Amino acid sequence: MDVPVLHRLALNESPYPPLPSVREAMRRAVAQAHRYPESHPDDLTERIAAWCRVPPDRVAVGSGSVGVALQLFRAVVRPGDTVAHAWRTFDAYPLLAAMAGARSVPVPLSPDGHQDLGALLAALDHRTRVVVLCNPHNPTGSLIGAEALSAFLRRVPRHVTVLLDEAYVEFARGADLPDSPALSGAYPNLLVLRTFSKAYGLAALRIGYGLGAPALVERIRGQQLPFGINAVAAAAVKASLRAESELRRRVDTVVAERERLRDELVSIGWRVPAGHANSVWLAAPDPVGEGAAALAGAGVQVRHYPNEGLRLTVGDRKASDAVLTALAGLRGQRRAPNA
Ligand SMILES: Cc1ncc(COP(=O)(O)O)c(C=O)c1O
Numbered sequence: 001m002d003v004p005v006l007h008r009l010a011l012n013e014s015p016y017p018p019l020p021s022v023r024e025a026m027r028r029a030v031a032q033a034h035r036y037p038e039s040h041p042d043d044l045t046e047r048i049a050a051w052c053r054v055p056p057d058r059v060a061v062g063s064g065s066v067g068v069a070l071q072l073f074r075a076v077v078r079p080g081d082t083v084a085h086a087w088r089t090f091d092a093y094p095l096l097a098a099m100a101g102a103r104s105v106p107v108p109l110s111p112d113g114h115q116d117l118g119a120l121l122a123a124l125d126h127r128t129r130v131v132v133l134c135n136p137h138n139p140t141g142s143l144i145g146a147e148a149l150s151a152f153l154r155r156v157p158r159h160v161t162v163l164l165d166e167a168y169v170e171f172a173r174g175a176d177l178p179d180s181p182a183l184s185g186a187y188p189n190l191l192v193l194r195t196f197s198k199a200y201g202l203a204a205l206r207i208g209y210g211l212g213a214p215a216l217v218e219r220i221r222g223q224q225l226p227f228g229i230n231a232v233a234a235a236a237v238k239a240s241l242r243a244e245s246e247l248r249r250r251v252d253t254v255v256a257e258r259e260r261l262r263d264e265l266v267s268i269g270w271r272v273p274a275g276h277a278n279s280v281w282l283a284a285p286d287p288v289g290e291g292a293a294a295l296a297g298a299g300v301q302v303r304h305y306p307n308e309g310l311r312l313t314v315g316d317r318k319a320s321d322a323v324l325t326a327l328a329g330l331r332g333q334r335r336a337p338n339a
Helices: 020-030 042-052 064-076 092-099 117-122 146-155 180-186 214-221 231-242 244-267 288-297 317-330
Strands: 007-009 059-063 082-087 103-108 128-134 161-165 190-195 207-211 279-283 300-305 309-313
Touching: 007 309, 007 317, 020 231, 042 059, 042 207, 042 231, 059 064, 059 214, 064 092, 064 128, 064 161, 064 190, 064 207, 064 214, 082 092, 082 117, 092 103, 103 117, 117 146, 146 161, 146 180, 161 180, 180 190, 180 207, 190 214, 207 231, 231 244, 244 279, 244 317, 279 288, 288 300, 288 309, 288 317, 300 317
Parallel strands: 007 300, 082 103, 082 128, 128 161, 161 190
Antiparallel strands: 059 207, 190 207, 279 309, 300 309
């Protein structure tokens, strides 16, 4: 018998629905749905640029951050080129590379779940057109600090564009975070990729953006589908920018819940590395296959990478409690109710 899904923790979504002010902006935009949106999202681009404190010619908007990544690949890749990225990573990169006609070059993660920057550099050659870094990393949540990132960027040849995917950056904390908007002004071959799908909770609306040097941004905009950004989504993003402090508080709640979940998982015997995204990572050789089965049996959807690990999105407190109960039971331990 199928177990009903009680908690969706498989796709690193926000547990929160849109704020009332955002819903109201969407409702107003829906009432104008017989009108076309802007052919190119200049107004939205200007708002995002002002919010990021960069000039508008350094911002490209697209259909989710995957849309912007595809625009980049299509802008720079020629037949026979390659795209280097860590593996395991976000599954979309090899798919997007293939859509643009490139061959993927996967580079294994270090045993501790970090992207191996030395090995990635060593994998670059004259055919490489893009190297992808994911920071914080999906699925392990590991973080590349400011110094390591700068050293990497200094060593990447200029014919290679660095796609720095920061889909989860709002969930990262600490003194060593890279100032990526500033870096994207300093390196003409760097595109910083961000999204409204995660911290801003608008995954269904498909809006992402990239920050880069004007010449690179212009090439990426050249691949933008005219009228491709829908007006309801644009209205929701603008309303979200106006509600930023409220949304930041939601992110703080998710970060606090991530730390609680991690501490409790450690206390029941799982080894959980420090994570900087809205997820926690349980890695083999801990019994991740049994963990996946126990969670599925408890109606908790997570992402299982057989023989590698389990990625659990951080949801609300109730969802974490369901995770802890399922995984504690598995290891023969008992969790005190509401501990
Ligand atoms: C690392 C990473 N980048 C990008 C995305 C997709 O974001 P978007 O919804 O903006 O396309 C995801 C979604 O899971 C992700 O994990």
